[in-house]
Amino acid sequence: MSFTKPNVIFVLGGPGAGKGTQCTRIAETYGYVHLSAGDLLREEAAKPASTLGKEINEHIKNGSIVPVAITCKLLENAMNNSGKQNFLIDGFPRNKDNVDGWKKALDGKVNIQCVLFFDCDEKTCVARCLERGKASGRTDDNEESLKKRIVTYNESTRPVIQFYEKENLVKRIDASNDVDKINMQRPSNRYRVSHQYSHHHSPSHDDDDIDLSPTNSYSDEKEDFKQPTGYSPIEISNELESAIRNLRPSASQRKKAKANLNVSKQKADLPQLNLTNDENFNEQNSNKENSSQDQQSRRWFPNPDIGHVDSDAFIRHNHVECSQQPVESNDQINPPALLTAYPPAGISTRPTAVVAPAGPTRSISMFVASNSSIKTVNDTNPNTRLNSTDQQTITSSTSAFQPIANLRNLLNGKSTNKSAPLLMDIPQHKALVRGQQLTKVHISHPQSPSIVYLMLHEDFNTACRLLHEMAAHPDLQRDQSPTYAFKAQVNRLCACYHEGRWFRCRITQISPDFSSATVVYLDWGMTIPMQIGPEYIRRLPNEFYAEPTCSIMCHLDGVPNTNELIPADCLSECIALLSENEYDVTVNGYDSNSGGKVILSVNGRIINDQIRQLLIPNKSMSVDDELIEQFRHELPLTVGDELKALLSSFSGKDDSFYVLLVNEDTVIIDRAMSQLQETHFSNGYTSEAPRIKTLVVARYADDGKWYRAWIKSVCIQRQQATVFFVDFGNESTVMFEDISPCPESVRTLPWLGIRVRLLDETMSHDELAAFWKIAESNYIWIKILDILKDSYIIQIKIDYTLILRQERMQILEANQGVHVGVQTLSNDQSLPTIRPSNYSDANSIVMTPSFTDPCATGNDPLIRNLFEMISNELRRLRHRINDSDEASQDRHSQLMQLLFSSVNLNNSNNSKRL
Ligand SMILES: Nc1ncnc2c1ncn2[C@@H]1O[C@H](COP(=O)(O)OP(=O)(O)O)[C@@H](O)[C@H]1O
Numbered sequence: 001m002s003f004t005k006p007n008v009i010f011v012l013g014g015p016g017a018g019k020g021t022q023c024t025r026i027a028e029t030y031g032y033v034h035l036s037a038g039d040l041l042r043e044e045a046a047k048p049a050s051t052l053g054k055e056i057n058e059h060i061k062n063g064s065i066v067p068v069a070i071t072c073k074l075l076e077n078a079m080n081n082s083g084k085q086n087f088l089i090d091g092f093p094r095n096k097d098n099v100d101g102w103k104k105a106l107d108g109k110v111n112i113q114c115v116l117f118f119d120c121d122e123k124t125c126v127a128r129c130l131e132r133g134k135a136s137g138r139t140d141d142n143e144e145s146l147k148k149r150i151v152t153y154n155e156s157t158r159p160v161i162q163f164y165e166k167e168n169l170v171k172r173i174d175a176s177n178d179v180d181k182i183n184m185q186r187p188s189n190r191y192r193v194s195h196q197y198s199h200h201h202s203p204s205h206d207d208d209d210i211d212l213s214p215t216n217s218y219s220d221e222k223e224d225f226k227q228p229t230g231y232s233p234i235e236i237s238n239e240l241e242s243a244i245r246n247l248r249p250s251a252s253q254r255k256k257a258k259a260n261l262n263v264s265k266q267k268a269d270l271p272q273l274n275l276t277n278d279e280n281f282n283e284q285n286s287n288k289e290n291s292s293q294d295q296q297s298r299r300w301f302p303n304p305d306i307g308h309v310d311s312d313a314f315i316r317h318n319h320v321e322c323s324q325q326p327v328e329s330n331d332q333i334n335p336p337a338l339l340t341a342y343p344p345a346g347i348s349t350r351p352t353a354v355v356a357p358a359g360p361t362r363s364i365s366m367f368v369a370s371n372s373s374i375k376t377v378n379d380t381n382p383n384t385r386l387n388s389t390d391q392q393t394i395t396s397s398t399s400a401f402q403p404i405a406n407l408r409n410l411l412n413g414k415s416t417n418k419s420a421p422l423l424m425d426i427p428q429h430k431a432l433v434r435g436q437q438l439t440k441v442h443i444s445h446p447q448s449p450s451i452v453y454l455m456l457h458e459d460f461n462t463a464c465r466l467l468h469e470m471a472a473h474p475d476l477q478r479d480q481s482p483t484y485a486f487k488a489q490v491n492r493l494c495a496c497y498h499e500g501r502w503f504r505c506r507i508t509q510i511s512p513d514f515s516s517a518t519v520v521y522l523d524w525g526m527t528i529p530m531q532i533g534p535e536y537i538r539r540l541p542n543e544f545y546a547e548p549t550c551s552i553m554c555h556l557d558g559v560p561n562t563n564e565l566i567p568a569d570c571l572s573e574c575i576a577l578l579s580e581n582e583y584d585v586t587v588n589g590y591d592s593n594s595g596g597k598v599i600l601s602v603n604g605r606i607i608n609d610q611i612r613q614l615l616i617p618n619k620s621m622s623v624d625d626e627l628i629e630q631f632r633h634e635l636p637l638t639v640g641d642e643l644k645a646l647l648s649s650f651s652g653k654d655d656s657f658y659v660l661l662v663n664e665d666t667v668i669i670d671r672a673m674s675q676l677q678e679t680h681f682s683n684g685y686t687s688e689a690p691r692i693k694t695l696v697v698a699r700y701a702d703d704g705k706w707y708r709a710w711i712k713s714v715c716i717q718r719q720q721a722t723v724f725f726v727d728f729g730n731e732s733t734v735m736f737e738d739i740s741p742c743p744e745s746v747r748t749l750p751w752l753g754i755r756v757r758l759l760d761e762t763m764s765h766d767e768l769a770a771f772w773k774i775a776e777s778n779y780i781w782i783k784i785l786d787i788l789k790d791s792y793i794i795q796i797k798i799d800y801t802l803i804l805r806q807e808r809m810q811i812l813e814a815n816q817g818v819h820v821g822v823q824t825l826s827n828d829q830s831l832p833t834i835r836p837s838n839y840s841d842a843n844s845i846v847m848t849p850s851f852t853d854p855c856a857t858g859n860d861p862l863i864r865n866l867f868e869m870i871s872n873e874l875r876r877l878r879h880r881i882n883d884s885d886e887a888s889q890d891r892h893s894q895l896m897q898l899l900f901s902s903v904n905l906n907n908s909n910n911s912k913r914l
């Protein structure tokens with residue numbers, strides 16, 4: 001029995017026909033998971049954060065059909081999240097769009113067992129819905145909506161039922177009967193329903209059985225439905241039923257399977273052995289045909305492409321040295337029956353691979369280009385020959401978009417299952433380094449539009465070498481029983497067989513019946529369900545523990561990391577963008593938990609931008625700060641980072657404010673922008689409105705210069721848009737003619753405006769204004785102390801040297817030999833050594849210089865005294881809010897004067913005079 005493909009029964013019928021009622025019973029009796037499309041839609045619409053709520057609610061109220069992308073994704077997610085195999089899908093597919101969308105997303109990946117058609121006359125349906133409406137609170141159980149729903153049902157859903165009738169999949173059930181008559185007759189273990197071809201014909205008898213066995217996919221009683229009044233009992237055997245109930249194979253099954261494979265050396269009672277029989281292989285092979293039809297959408301599921309990897313072809317093209325001989329294994333001498341927590345001697349648990357700057361290579365392109373011919377090569381190679389009956393079709397029960405948390409756990413070697421032991425591990429891929437530029441990088445698995453697994457050139461070589469070595473390893477010969485038993489356990493490493501190759505994998509999930517496991521391919525990134533059994537999963541021989549994983553998970557910087565529904569056509573465009581032979585990669589960040597943050601490009605074409613363009617138009621057009629946060633494009637900052645910045649604007653909301661980071665990007669943006677000042681934008685948005693939430697450049701009215709911004713809202717009438725300047729953190733209203741698409745050269749540079757607030761310091765706007773007076777137009781150094789959702793907690797270090805340099809230079813010139821004071825720095829020197837006097841004062845403007853000059857240290861008390869006074873002055877300044885600008889400016893310069901006169905005098909008496 002195969003559990004690799006989920007079984008699906010569609011349940012259709014008019015509104016109120018009783019689909020939900022019967023499904024609940026079937027689900028209880030047969031262990032099917034009941035998924036009601038309508039319920040899922042209502043649930044989604046009820047989520048406060050849902051951007052689709054309005055759209056869904058409108059359709060429901062109007063009785064029209066919600067676009068399939070939404071419904072299908074909800075169903076798919078629910079199936080994936082259930083972790084189960086058998087599903088009753090109620091209220092779907094309801095029109096042709098539903099059928100097509102389902103096919104596009106899931107064809108070949110599930111087993112459609114049948115379509116249960118609950119046939120009920122209109123009057124009864126309406127009456128039931130109205131009755132339900134009294135208590136259900138549903139917005140559509142009223143006469144007005146019902147009229148529309150009935151029309152939709154007759155016009156759109158009935159043709160779907162007819163379509164499936166032609167496919168001989170429909171089981172018609174007279175749903176006008178009493179609830180209990182329709183339902184299961186216990187205790188006979190039979191699902192007894194009367195089913196008739198049409199409600200115009202009354203049933204001649206009413207105890208036909210419907211087979212709900214998960215494996216009996218298409219019934220062969222075609223004749224049934226050729227005669228409208230014909231009934232043909234579909235037997236559901238007790239055996240089959242118990243098989244559904246008890247998914248765990250029986251002891252005798254296990255024994256038989258074991259005998260078949262002659263796994264003599266294995267422990268007799270290994271519970272995970274559930275070996276496949278011929279029937280399965282046939283079924284799987286027929287599934288394979290289906291699945292190949294829909295390769296585009298399949299790519300989002302665990303990637304079957306790895307089956308095409310042919311290391312021999314690869315080696316021929318690339319002259320990679322690789323032993324053709326079986327690798328000498330000392331396992332025979334030193335055989336651990338199961339891997340223990342101790343790594344074998346000589347195996348490093350630390351990464352050893354070096355992330356090489358990708359060298360010149362033809363490998364990846366050759367590999368990809370020769371993909372089509374690889375199959376043939378495979379067939380002629382005795383080492384890697386594909387045996388068609390041995391092929392295990394990969395079908396997926398895992399989500400197209402895996403939650404990152406799981407992956408993170410995987411990458412960290414953390415178990416998702418508390419009881420699972422942490423075993424010997426394969427070292428992680430070497431960390432990427434911010435700023436690294438890589439070329440000829442291959443995507444081994446596009447997990448989602450925003451997450452990909454990258455393989456550097458060297459990784460690719462290693463991965464192929466591993467494939468080759470594993471194929472030659474004596475313990476991984478499929479025609480021979482494995483030397484050592486392998487007990488499948490969550491988190492355990494293993495070798496998995498797929499399309500003629502063994503791969504290094506980690507088990508992440510095991511089905512309750514121990515027949516299948518979900519494994520992640522450590523070197524290629526994808527997650528795939530596998531049958532458990534020595535044919536498919538074996539102990540990973542010791543020699544394959546040393547090599548670090550060959551791929552690295554990376555987020556595409558600036559691409560929204562969305563779990564939201566993505567329409568199928570948009571998805572396939574994303575896939576196409578991620579299917580290039582090789583990429584140039586810029587590393588914008590790396591974190592051992594979440595992997596790399598990268599920008600992919602091909603011939604200068606920035607893939608991140610293209611994907612973002614595809615994804616963002618699908619988002620809600622309502623202005624929503626939360627949402628923009630999702631794709632805000634920041635430098636990856638971490639706690640402890642010290643950065644040079646300029647104060648740029650108040651956030652206007654609280655005591656947070658924006659600073660503009662000053663780094664090499666600032667220079668690039670600056671340069672690009674000043675070039676733009678000169679060119680007159682002819683491609684401004686004069687005829688059409690700029691799209692909300694797109695990155696543009698906009699002319700800032702105050703100085704007439706262009707800056708990067710995103711569109712927050714537009715007013716077509718006034719031909720105006722509110723834009724948010726991403727490098728400064730302020731908003732402004734700009735005419736359409738002063739807005740232009742963002743030039744590519746600066747599009748992917750991180751937004752330099754970051755929102756910050758001071759630790760434990762609440763500043764009023766007025767205080768901030770005073771603070772501004774001191775620090776504006778001068779660089780400040782900020783240290784990141786904490787990262788909040790919407791802002792950074794920072795400590796400010798004001799680089800007084802910049803303020804003072806001028807004067808100080810003069811003083812120094814005039815007073816040779818005076819060593820007290822602040823260290824002078826040139827602009828590009830590293831951090832000034834000015835430090836806050838103590839931690840609690842960290843955010844006030846009290847700064848104490850540290851001294852590099854030994855002479856100065858002798859004057860410590862004086863200096864402390866001096867700076868205390870200065871800080872008092874500064875505090876006073878902060879509170880002199882009502883002063884006119886001029887007055888405070890005056891005060892400011894007075895203060896500076898004081899500072900310098902005191903430094904100049906370098907005398908405690910003088911400092912007292914302050
Ligand atoms: N066989 C039946 N006879 C009478 N009322 C029924 C029957 N089946 C369901 N109902 C009632 O009719 C209403 C609609 O049933 P429901 O299962 O929610 O329909 P659907 O899912 O097809 O819209 C419910 O209030 C339910 O209690």
Ligand SMILES: Nc1ccn([C@@H]2O[C@H](COP(=O)(O)OP(=O)(O)O)[C@@H](O)[C@H]2O)c(=O)n1
Nearest residue numbers: 015016037038059060063064065066091092
């Ligand atoms: N596949 C589906 C299922 C339901 N729906 C919407 O959800 C509404 C309620 O569906 P439902 O299955 O809960 O209700 P019934 O009409 O079966 O009582 C429908 O009228 C549609 O507006 C949809 O758009 N597409």
